[in-house]
Amino acid sequence: HAGMLGGEIVFAGNAADIIKNPKSLTTQYLTGKLQIEVPKIRRKPINFISIKGAQQNNLKNISVNIPLNALSVIIGVSGSGKTTLIKQILYPYLKMELEGFGIKPGVFKEISGYKNKLKKIEFVDQNPIGKSSRSNPVTYIKAYDAIRDLFASQSLSKIRGYQPKHFSFNVEGGRCDACEGEGEQTVEMQFLADVHLLCEVCNGKRFKQEILEVQYKQKSISDVLDMTVDEAIDFFTEKKDVVQRLKPLQDVGLGYVHLGQSSSTLSGGEAQRVKLASFLTKGVAKDPVLFIFDEPTTGLHFHDINKLLKAFNALIEIGHTVVVVEHNIDVVKCADWIVDLGPKGGEEGGNLVFEGTPENLIKNKESLTAKYLKEKLK
Numbered sequence: 163h164a165g166m167l168g169g170e171i172v173f174a175g176n177a178a179d180i181i182k183n184p185k186s187l188t189t190q191y192l193t194g195k196l197q198i199e200v201p202k203i204r205r206k207p208i209n210f211i212s213i214k215g216a217q218q219n220n221l222k223n224i225s226v227n228i229p230l231n232a233l234s235v236i237i238g239v240s241g242s243g244k245t246t247l248i249k250q251i252l253y254p255y256l257k258m259e260l261e262g263f264g265i266k267p268g269v270f271k272e273i274s275g276y277k278n279k280l281k282k283i284e285f286v287d288q289n290p291i292g293k294s295s296r297s298n299p300v301t302y303i304k305a306y307d308a309i310r311d312l313f314a315s316q317s318l319s320k321i322r323g324y325q326p327k328h329f330s331f332n333v334e335g336g337r338c339d340a341c342e343g344e345g346e347q348t349v350e351m352q353f354l355a356d357v358h359l360l361c362e363v364c365n366g367k368r369f370k371q372e373i374l375e376v377q378y379k380q381k382s383i384s385d386v387l388d389m390t391v392d393e394a395i396d397f398f399t400e401k402k403d404v405v406q407r408l409k410p411l412q413d414v415g416l417g418y419v420h421l422g423q424s425s426s427t428l429s430g431g432e433a434q435r436v437k438l439a440s441f442l443t444k445g446v447a448k449d450p451v452l453f454i455f456d457e458p459t460t461g462l463h464f465h466d467i468n469k470l471l472k473a474f475n476a477l478i479e480i481g482h483t484v485v486v487v488e489h490n491i492d493v494v495k496c497a498d499w500i501v502d503l504g505p506k507g508g509e510e511g512g513n514l515v516f517e518g519t520p521e522n523l524i525k526n527k528e529s530l531t532a533k534y535l536k537e538k539l540k
Contacts, residue, residue, distance in 0.1 A: 255270075291425045
């Protein structure tokens with residue numbers, strides 16, 4: 163497992179022998195004990211965004227439909243035109259139309275079917291969620307506000323006049339003045355990388371001693387920041403507002419991440435899933451969003467892909483639309499709708515090979531994906 167439950171070598175040796183190791187999560191997926199299930203029923207799309215006459219780069223003047231309130235997967239070999247269609251035409255056009263700003267889209271004739279059906283478009287990539295060391299998962303998903311309010315409501319805080327801001331490491335007041343709430347001091351070196359030393363005043367705890375004296379269930383604000391998401395959900399079990407905010411991080415498979423962990427230490431896939439979690443905290447969609455994910459399974463284990471698919475479905479259940487550009491066959495088999503571009507890359511790509519359900523794709527003779535998908539839909 164990950165985080166506190168990880169760090170052990172579960173298996174090392176000949177690839178064929180891993181099957182004999184029941185402890186390995188990988189083995190459990192390889193043997194089928196655990197699996198990414200094919201959905202029992204697929205959503206029947208009603209409304210579609212229609213892209214007509216797409217001819218940017220190698221796209222051969224194609225027209226493509228993408229359903230709303232469904233999971234669509236855009237497939238095709240490298241260079242088939244997936245990125246051109248989604249990233250260079252659909253995304254910039256809708257960004258401009260829905261939000262009033264964006265870059266100029268690539269060449270196409272018309273895009274319709276989104277008016278009054280979508281309010282926003284989000285491109286969820288694997289870029290870092292925060293460049294500064296002050297950004298962390300708990301501030302990004304806005305769970306920290308509820309935690310600070312809780313500490314400010316403790317009786318010792320009231321006696322001393324502490325407010326929620328005193329429990330922030332971003333503003334003056336309760337944070338350690340020596341390191342300004344960083345927990346470490348940076349020594350700039352002339353010709354070498356900067357050296358980061360533990361702050362001698364607060365010992366890395368980020369806050370003044372008197373602030374750490376305020377405790378909730380025998381834990382200080384610094385102790386809470388050291389907890390993993392899983393630990394914090396157990397710890398705050400009576401505080402529904404905190405748990406509600408943290409739960410989506412657990413749902414997308416990030417229960418092992420520490421609340422106060424700097425965002426700069428997260429991998430691209432982790433950063434992408436924190437972004438995904440931040441949308442899941444918002445509840446039922448008053449403003450339906452079209453989410454685009456670009457190869458989100460890169461670097462993910464079967465077990466993480468399973469959680470990712472659950473999160474996609476949760477977004478759709480609350481009224482959003484999800485479009486995924488992907489090669490992973492386990493994601494393809496779970497799609498409500500597939501758009502297959504190709505059949506090959508470069509000049510031999512850019513055609514619409516197929517659009518429709520996975521069950522219909524496997525009947526398609528031209529699609530290179532069909533034979534691989536057939537195995538998964540047995």
